[in-house]
Amino acid sequence: MQPVIEVQNLSKNFTIRYREDWRVYTYSKQAVRNVSFSVFPGEILAIVGESGSGKTTLGKMMVNLVRPSSGQILLNGQPVQRLSQRRFQPLRHLIQMVFQNPYASLNPMMTVREHLEEALRLADVTDPHAIEQEIQQLTQLVKLSPQVLTEYPDQLSGGECRRVNLARILARRPRILILDEPVASLDFAIKQIIVDLLLELHQKLGLTYIWISHDLEIVQAVAHRILVMFDGEILEEIPRDGSRRDGCGHPYTEILFTAAHRLHTWEQEDFSTLGAVLPQPTAGTTMASRERGCRFRSFCQRYRTIGRPKLCRETPPRFKTVSQNHLVRCHFPWIENPEVTPK
Numbered sequence: 001m002q003p004v005i006e007v008q009n010l011s012k013n014f015t016i017r018y019r020e021d022w023r024v025y026t027y028s029k030q031a032v033r034n035v036s037f038s039v040f041p042g043e044i045l046a047i048v049g050e051s052g053s054g055k056t057t058l059g060k061m062m063v064n065l066v067r068p069s070s071g072q073i074l075l076n077g078q079p080v081q082r083l084s085q086r087r088f089q090p091l092r093h094l095i096q097m098v099f100q101n102p103y104a105s106l107n108p109m110m111t112v113r114e115h116l117e118e119a120l121r122l123a124d125v126t127d128p129h130a131i132e133q134e135i136q137q138l139t140q141l142v143k144l145s146p147q148v149l150t151e152y153p154d155q156l157s158g159g160e161c162r163r164v165n166l167a168r169i170l171a172r173r174p175r176i177l178i179l180d181e182p183v184a185s186l187d188f189a190i191k192q193i194i195v196d197l198l199l200e201l202h203q204k205l206g207l208t209y210i211w212i213s214h215d216l217e218i219v220q221a222v223a224h225r226i227l228v229m230f231d232g233e234i235l236e237e238i239p240r241d242g243s244r245r246d247g248c249g250h251p252y253t254e255i256l257f258t259a260a261h262r263l264h265t266w267e268q269e270d271f272s273t274l275g276a277v278l279p280q281p282t283a284g285t286t287m288a289s290r291e292r293g294c295r296f297r298s299f300c301q302r303y304r305t306i307g308r309p310k311l312c313r314e315t316p317p318r319f320k321t322v323s324q325n326h327l328v329r330c331h332f333p334w335i336e337n338p339e340v341t342p343k
């Protein structure tokens with residue numbers, strides 16, 4: 001099957017400028033490091049990782065909002081960055097991003113109806129009758145009450161705001177949606193309702209999703225594949241129902257799973273123990289030492305357990321295929337018996 005998106009060796013360095021004592025200083029921050037993956041039609045591909053791991057930057061590069069420093073993105077086989085604006089135009093509607101902060105995506109001076117009308121005009125729907133019909137269809141599709149159409153963004157609940165954003169984006173008839181934290185900061189019941197709505201739209205409209213999230217519990221339930229990001233790099237690619245069954249996994253994913261489990265059951269536990277599962281860097285680790293070998297090792301319990309092997313200190317790990325479609329970027333991917341030397 002031909003992928004709808006191919007990301008090849010994608011990296012992004014941000015240059016940060018700051019002023020101190022009348023002098024301007026610059027430094028470079030690498031947000032995404034040499035990332036490669038493919039997305040197939042109809043797939044739900046999840047990207048998880050801690051805050052600042054580069055998930056949103058990766059999403060923005062896919063919709064051409066941030067220019068990559070190196071590497072390329074192919075959309076339906078066409079390299080996006082090399083297309084002129086005119087040739088990119090037909091592809092623009094194909095892939096859309098639903099942004100992390102739903103309120104910031106809306107104009108506080110415009111009603112919901114005005115937002116939808118604007119989105120439809122951008123999709124070349126100009127006839128007033130057709131606009132009215134489309135607005136009705138869109139509100140039904142995202143299960144939004146028609147009364148909301150006259151309201152302004154600050155009058156909307158978190159759930160309604162997400163539905164309005166979805167309706168605006170669906171007005172452009174995309175085939176691929178990048179959902180950046182689509183249910184973050186919603187209460188448990190609304191979270192479930194929005195997840196169900198997204199899954200229903202995925203089925204009904206035959207969409208492809210790239211689902212960016214912190215929430216491993218939800219992602220495990222909805223995604224066909226999960227990419228785990230840390231510090232701009234992909235550390236593991238987990239197939240559906242894969243991961244723990246083959247006894248392999250990246251130590252960072254282990255931490256995320258444990259933290260997610262703890263958060264899920266925190267009511268029965270002492271919440272203060274959560275810190276115990278989050279990574280603590282080894283004392284004395286410098287950025288220079290993290291540039292050599294495995295970038296994760298200073299946080300890695302497995303590295304300490306097996307006696308800080310030279311391999312982890314000096315050689316950056318490559319992806320190992322540990323079972324079908326399950327890739328782990330670790331020299332010692334075995335959970336049960338990490339001492340086993342990799343073949």
Ligand SMILES: Nc1ncnc2c1ncn2[C@@H]1O[C@H](COP(=O)(O)OP(=O)(O)OP(=O)(O)O)[C@@H](O)[C@H]1O
Nearest residue numbers: 014016029031049050051052053054055056057058
């Ligand atoms: N425009 C920018 N200029 C400078 N640095 C940036 C810019 N955008 C992102 N960054 C930096 O790049 C890194 C990755 O940011 P990004 O927003 O992609 O992370 P994230 O994984 O989406 O985090 P979160 O889960 O908190 O949303 C961070 O260190 C961030 O500060």
Ligand SMILES: [Mg+2]
Nearest residue numbers: 055056057100
């Ligand atoms: Mg983000």
